[in-house]
Amino acid sequence: xxxxxxxxxxxxxxxxxxxxxxxxxxxxxxxxxxxxxxxxxxxxxxxxxxxxxxxxxxxxxxxxxxxxxxxxxxxxxxxxxxxxxxxxxxxxxxxxxxxxxxxxxxxxxxxxxxxxxxxxxxxxxxxxxxxxxxxxxxxxxxxxxxxxxxxxxxxxxxxxxxxxxxxxxxxxxxxxxxxxxxxxxxxxxxxxxxxxxxxxxxxxxxxxxxxxxxxxxxxxxxxxxxxxxxxxxxxxxxxxxxxxxxxxxxxxxxxxxxxxxxxxxxxxxxxxxxxxxxxxxxxxxxxxxxxxxxxxxxxxxxxxxxxxxxxxxxxxxxxxxxxxxxxxxxxxxxxxxxxxxxxxxxxxxxxxxxxxxxxxxxxxxxxxx
Ligand code: ADP
Numbered sequence: 427x428x429x430x431x432x433x434x435x436x437x438x439x440x441x442x443x444x445x446x447x448x449x450x451x452x453x454x455x456x457x458x459x460x461x462x463x464x465x466x467x468x469x470x471x472x473x474x475x476x477x478x479x480x481x482x483x484x485x486x487x488x489x490x491x492x493x494x495x496x497x498x499x500x501x502x503x504x505x506x507x508x509x510x511x512x513x514x515x516x517x518x519x520x521x522x523x524x525x526x527x528x529x530x531x532x533x534x535x536x537x538x539x540x541x542x543x544x545x546x547x548x549x550x551x552x553x554x555x556x557x558x559x560x561x562x563x564x565x566x567x568x569x570x571x572x573x574x575x576x577x578x579x580x581x582x583x584x585x586x587x588x589x590x591x592x593x594x595x596x597x598x599x600x601x602x603x604x605x606x607x608x609x610x611x612x613x614x615x616x617x618x619x620x621x622x623x624x625x626x627x628x629x630x631x632x633x634x635x636x637x638x639x640x641x642x643x644x645x646x647x648x649x650x651x652x653x654x655x656x657x658x659x660x661x662x663x664x665x666x667x668x669x670x671x672x673x674x675x676x677x678x679x680x681x682x683x684x685x686x687x688x689x690x691x692x693x694x695x696x697x698x699x700x701x702x703x704x705x706x707x708x709x710x711x712x713x714x715x716x717x718x719x720x721x722x723x724x725x726x727x728x729x730x731x732x733x734x735x736x737x738x739x740x741x742x743x744x745x746x747x748x749x750x751x752x753x754x755x756x757x758x759x760x761x762x763x764x765x766x767x768x769x770x771x772x773x774x775x776x777x778x779x780x781x782x783x784x785x786x787x788x789x790x791x792x793x794x795x
Contacts, residue, residue, distance in 0.1 A: 427491050428452035429613055430476070430581070435485035437471050437637075445471045447637045449485070455580075458607050458614045462624040462660070463634035469617040470585055472634075476615060477583050478502050489581070502581065505574035509586040511566045513558040513573075519545070520554040523572050530577075544572045547606065564595035571603065575610055582612040588623065600626055621661050625649070633657050655785040658707055658778060664742055667752040669706040670782055673699050678706060681748020685725050690777045691790040703782035710742065710755040712776035718760065721771035728769045731762045743768065 430453035437446040446468040453459055461469040474480035476487065478499035487494050494502055513522050523541045532540075545551045548568040558566055567587060574582060587603070588596045604627050607614050618624055624631045625645045633640040633648065633656070641653045645661075652658035652666075659665040669685075671678030676688045676696045685706060687696055714721050729747035741761040743754040745768065754770060762768050779788040 427488060429455040429457075429490055431486070431488040432472075432476070433486045433488070435472070435475060435487060436483050437468070437475060437480065438483040445637050446475070449639060451632060451639070451642065453613060453615070455613055456611050458604070458616065458627060458629045459632060460616045460618060460624040460628035460630075461632045461634060462618055462621060463640075464660075465619055467634040468637040469619075469634055473506075473583055473585055473615060473617050476581075477504050477506050479506075503579050504581040504583055505577055505579040506583040506585070507567075507570050507574045507587045509589050511558070511570040511590075513566060513569055515558055518555050518557060519550055519561070519569050522558070522569050523550075523554075523576055526573060526577050540576050544576045547575075547609065548572045548602070562595075563591050564599060567591060567595075567599060568602075571606065575606060575612070580612060582607075582610070582614040584614065584616045586617055586619070588618075588620075596623075603627065621663060625661065631661075633660060651787075652778070653787055655705060655707070655780045655787075658780070658787070662709055664710045664753040664755065666707045666709050666778070668780070669747075669750050669752070670703060671706065673702055673704050676700070678704065680727060680750055683727060683748070687779065689723075689725070690774045691779060691788070692792050695788065695790060695792055699781065699788065704788065705780040705782050705785075707778035707780060708772045708776055710753045711740075713754050713756075713770045713772055715756060715760055716769040716771055719771075721773075723775070724771035724773045725777070726769060726771050728767055731764055731766050731768050734761050734764060736761055 432449050432451045435446060435449040438444050449472055461472060463469055471480060475482050478497060482495050489502060520541055523544055524537050527537045527540060545554055548571065550568055550572060553561060553565060588599050591599060600623060616627060628645055630642060630644055631648055632642050635656050641648060641657045648657055648661045652661060669680055673696065677684045677686050716726060727747050729745040731743055732746050733744040735742040736758055740755050741758045743756055743762060745752045745754055779790060780786065781788055
């Protein structure tokens with residue numbers, strides 16, 4: 427059994443709302459796990475069940491092989507950081523950091539050593555005398571993180587800890603939290619709705635939707651091998667493009683253009699879906715511009731440029747391809763004119779197909795046994 431085991435976990439709130447369905451996950455010691463998904467998909471509920479702040483309606487939760495469903499938050503050895511920093515406003519940073527240890531009756535000189543060390547890790551040394559109201563959002567969040575890591579806990583839980591920070595502070599805190607995780611080695615579960623946070627911080631990501639796990643995997647797995655359209659659309663920014671169409675003679679139509687899927691999938695795979703609605707997926711960053719790059723072994727499509735967004739390191743190009751909308755990511759130097767025609771290519775190796783009805787990914791090749 428792994429360090430943390432969630433087996434068939436369900437949450438049904440007293441009002442009857444079923445917020446988490448049959449959640450199964452094994453977490454190894456020291457892993458950094460991120461729960462990601464849109465607001466309301468059950469991430470916090472799951473985290474709070476792990477913390478012991480919310481009871482588990484059905485299923486079993488084990489810590490280090492011992493069933494922990496009935497254990498209180500303190501007995502579980504977890505520390506939690508919330509979105510709202512929940513600092514004591516009347517206490518200095520020093521006292522905010524020291525308070526938990528004081529309650530545990532730890533010796534004062536030990537407390538001092540720990541506070542100073544934690545402040546050093548978090549760059550708070552110069553602020554120990556200040557009250558929270560005299561700190562920036564990022565500094566407050568650091569104190570909140572410090573309060574959690576100062577107690578040597580084995581499990582560190584964080585619920586959207588960066589959502590009150592501005593974009594720049596978020597990027598800084600992201601790498602700081604990753605660094606702290608490296609230093610403490612605490613098993614960490616981190617909740618966010620932000621796929622960038624998930625991709626940059628996680629060892630493994632759990633993608634959730636409407637109370638169900640969609641996929642569990644490394645950032646690399648989820649990006650390159652999404653198991654369904656939801657994960658494909660959620661991971662990656664801008665999201666994967668989908669062109670829906672009915673498969674006829676192994677081809678789908680995009681306006682007047684035909685895409686022969688025989689180029690990317692085995693015939694017996696396509697035969698199974700003949701006559702069905704499928705979705706042709708490609709990532710905005712996978713495309714090549716015709717006339718600029720080698721476009722061998724690729725589908726070619728032409729569309730109208732509806733809008734361009736220069737972001738600095740790339741430009742997002744919003745396209746209308748005979749009424750199909752897509753976003754392309756191009757080098758800023760290749761930013762096309764608005765309303766111009768643009769011809770681009772989608773390399774065969776970058777194509778994903780999905781069953782439109784089940785939204786599941788279609789395996790393109792039937793490996794012979
Ligand atoms: P997330 O963290 O992914 O945004 P939550 O876990 O907070 O989602 O909530 C999941 C679902 O459970 C939401 O639809 C939410 O409205 C519902 N929910 C949360 N708390 C309660 C509660 N105490 N009673 C009933 N429903 C709740």
